[in-house]
Amino acid sequence: MIFDILTIFPDFFRSPLREGVLHRGIEAGLISVNPVNLRDFTSDRHRTTDDRPFGGGEGMVMKPEPILRALESLQISPSDAKVILMSPRGRVFDQSIAQELAEQGRLVIICGRYEGIDQRISDHCVDMELSIGDYILSGGEVAALVVMEAVCRLVPGVLGCGDSARNDSFSNGILEHPHYTRPRSFRGWEVPQVLLSGDHAAIAKWRRREALRVTMCRRPDLLERARLDPEDLKLLDELREEKH
Numbered sequence: 001m002i003f004d005i006l007t008i009f010p011d012f013f014r015s016p017l018r019e020g021v022l023h024r025g026i027e028a029g030l031i032s033v034n035p036v037n038l039r040d041f042t043s044d045r046h047r048t049t050d051d052r053p054f055g056g057g058e059g060m061v062m063k064p065e066p067i068l069r070a071l072e073s074l075q076i077s078p079s080d081a082k083v084i085l086m087s088p089r090g091r092v093f094d095q096s097i098a099q100e101l102a103e104q105g106r107l108v109i110i111c112g113r114y115e116g117i118d119q120r121i122s123d124h125c126v127d128m129e130l131s132i133g134d135y136i137l138s139g140g141e142v143a144a145l146v147v148m149e150a151v152c153r154l155v156p157g158v159l160g161c162g163d164s165a166r167n168d169s170f171s172n173g174i175l176e177h178p179h180y181t182r183p184r185s186f187r188g189w190e191v192p193q194v195l196l197s198g199d200h201a202a203i204a205k206w207r208r209r210e211a212l213r214v215t216m217c218r219r220p221d222l223l224e225r226a227r228l229d230p231e232d233l234k235l236l237d238e239l240r241e242e243k244h
Contacts, residue, residue, distance in 0.1 A: 001151070083110065085112065098153075173226030173228075184196065
């Protein structure tokens with residue numbers, strides 16, 4: 001998986017790429033991250049990447065020329081890569097989109113700044129606009145890191161254990177069950193007895209029940225589109241009775 005990141009702050013990515021899952025994927029040769037400095041594709045001595053908006057108004061707008069030149073320098077075709085613009089107007093990024101993007105061989109992510117980028121780039125060069133939530137950041141770099149990490153986790157071999165990503169919250173439509181580790185008793189707080197029983201079927205049922213419980217309590221909206229079987233529906237009925 002190749003990530004090309006178009007940004008005016010390429011050094012922003014230096015530290016994150018030396019840590020955690022992204023670093024592991026790079027070291028294993030499973031992913032490659034290429035920060036592209038948009039200022040290298042300007043044509044004036046001040047390396048200007050923004051200008052005042054036509055029609056007036058507050059703020060500045062990122063110019064189209066440096067972005068298009070940077071895209072052209074990558075020599076990609078529509079079949080080679082998907083071009084993504086991080087934008088508050090985009091689709092809200094979620095696990096299903098991460099899974100969709102993980103099937104691509106190459107992602108080009110444009111990090112906007114100021115009031116955004118010239119609309120002509122979005123109209124003619126961008127395949128998908130993505131947002132990581134209903135709030136405003138100073139630029140798309142933080143959002144690009146979120147997308148890269150979520151997608152990187154789904155690249156086979158990056159996590160080491162294939163089940164880790166498959167069992168994450170949202171991967172099967174609901175939140176994940178609670179987790180416990182040693183010690184068994186901590187300040188009088190005990191680990192649920194079923195997890196110590198060695199009964200794998202009982203443990204699996206408890207985990208599914210607790211996953212449904214936490215989803216019902218914290219994100220009931222997820223249950224409306226989750227993949228639930230008859231046993232899940234039965235457990236939800238029991239949980240609702242308990243709640244009332």
